[in-house]
Amino acid sequence: MGPDSAPGPAAPWRKVLWERQSFPDNYVDERFLGELRRNDGVRQYRYWAVVKEAGVVGQQLSCVAIFIALWLYMEQGLLSPEALLWTSLTVGLLGYALYAALRPRLGSNGEPRTPLADLQTAAIFLSFTFGFSPVLKTLTESVSTDTVYAMSALMLLAHLVSFPYAHPSPTGSLSLNAALFASVCLASRLPGALHTFAMLSCALLMFALWPCLLQSIRDNAPGPSAWLCAGVCLGGVGGLGSRWPGGAALLALALLSVTLLCPLLLVKLQRHKDNIQGPWDEAEIHEDLCHIPY
């Protein structure tokens, strides 16, 4: 458009600013938006694959339900602390054996932890819990029971919300702490110090160790792990149902919507996805800039 270097009208339009072109400033070329890309790199989800992944969420929900059911049994005196301790010990040993059996196949170079070290850690945890259980038992005596229940509910909810479902091992610190806080609160309302100890060891087993085992099963055997999740869900509904049928019905509804309905919605809504990408997007830095070769 400038007087100098004006190309003839036959010259095609170019997407450059430095050249004065013979087109008006609001000219729209047919290549306008030619570099627009839609839904670049969008993952196509299949229903059953999503259901399988959602199963992890469902089983964590059921874990909390199982824990509450165990606490109800203990509180009403239907389950003795000794029985719970022996069961916990057996389940813990079985789980540890399974975990140890699966570990070599993970291909970690050199065993980072010996069984002796594991035993040592377990001993420290158990002895401290045992030693402190009388203290924990009376910890919330001055607090009203309603407050304790509300606090536990809130903390268990926080545990569920902040749980790292994509990589449950290691358990996220916020979710683990919230769960342990809730279990201390609940355990302090049980009749005796041994009850408290049994309840807390059970909480450690369920909220700290079980996610690690589940993760390693999922890594090694994706097929059975889905059935395992389904089993935990059934156990949760059944366990809660034996003491509190209404709660069990609610849990079953929640599980159905989380594992079946939500994935259905996600898959159905996929076709409405309309991501726009183009040269105007901010570039992303992919490299790890902390490791500059030297």
Next chain:
Amino acid sequence: MDQLRKRAARKPAPEADTAASSGPNGRHSICMVSDFFYPNMGGVESHIYQLSQCLIEKGHKVVIATHAYGERKGVRYLTNGLKVYYLPLQVMYNQSTATTCFHSLPLLRCVFVREGITVVHAHSSFSAMAHDALFHAKTMGLNTVFTDHSLFGFADMSSVLTNKLLTVSLCDTNHIVCVSYTSKENTVLRATLNPEIVSVIPNAVDPTDFTPDPSQRQGDRITIVVISRLVYRKGIDLLGGIIPELCLKHPDLHFLIGGEGPKRIVLEEVREKYQLHDRVRLLGALEHRDVRGVLVQGHIFLNTSLTEAFCMAIVEGASCGLQVVSTRVGGIPEVLPEDLISLCEPNVRSLCAGLESVIAGLRSGAYPSPTAIHARVRHLYTWRNVAERTEKVYDRVAGEEVLPLDRRLLRLREHCGPVAGSIFAFLAVVNFLFLLLLQWLFPDQVMDMAVDASGPRGLWGPPKRDTMSAEEAAAPATKAE
């Protein structure tokens, strides 16, 4: 109601007459509105200033409205009688005012009426005041132009919201100006516009400010100059990766980095870790007048931006005769011809490879002299050209009608969706009623008209510029009274 609306439509009665009388010579009264103006520094600020100066030179009347900066409030005059209104509006965040759609109406109406404004030109989508001014100008029946200076994404929540606001703000704006073709595509998509009403007018640099001076270069070394704010969007993390890698390979390589920002710590860490204190100099924030003095010391100008609508910095670098290496993002590939710029992908490896080849070219003397580069670049982008093209936009806009309230409401409803459209249609009605109230309290007729101090016909006499044409000087002074 109908009568009232008509009154509002032909509301700027006093200047409508003057506009009609000065119609044949195509003189516009333009009000530039943006939150960003001097003393704040940046691309938008200098764009508004330079464009205003060139428009004044062409015989138009220009005033600027911005918010008060600290002690700087009220009316100030700049070179050639360019009047700046620093309005006392509350600043919320990042020098942007709060947008309530209403609180700025009394002040802005006062400016528009007193100055006899015919075209309101708002700048920058980050500026809430610019959007407010567009909103009020449409209510007052003035023509509107908007210049978008930045690029936005579509993926995150904040861009979803701002894009919706932009859609609302631009759906009944007469014309939109973007600074590059990429920026035009981006704006058209964000605001779902008809591309015909979007013009591309690039930014410019003053070539007399950026002249080469090879004597300032040090012969025993190769200096890479980086001038940008040290923020994430300018790719400072990439720069932190490039510096050690290149400094290791080329012992005579030096970096000169001008600018300030939160990412300065990254560069300081790199300098500390690799003991490069004598080779990487961080100059801190630079005044605009000092930029040239830094540029001429270098051989290579490096730009690592991750997103950029136009990038004036690379033009300034090239104008000073430097070899430009830049990331290929946004509108940057459109800015300079291929032989003046090396484009790289936005990662450390590609940028290093690009810089290496330019360094090799410099050592072998393969590049033209700084003076030759300057001679090519100096004609590419000039403010006079920008002003000429913007003038065409004003001419076009002046012939268009401003949507009356009923059609404006319909347009909002059908263009912005049922929810946002209805909300903003309601706000438009409230704004209109507010305007009627103001017009009843302070009628336009009793408002003092401002003395036109700017330009060749201003009361302060013609500016001492040799470019003033005889026709302009002969034109009678149009002083509204």
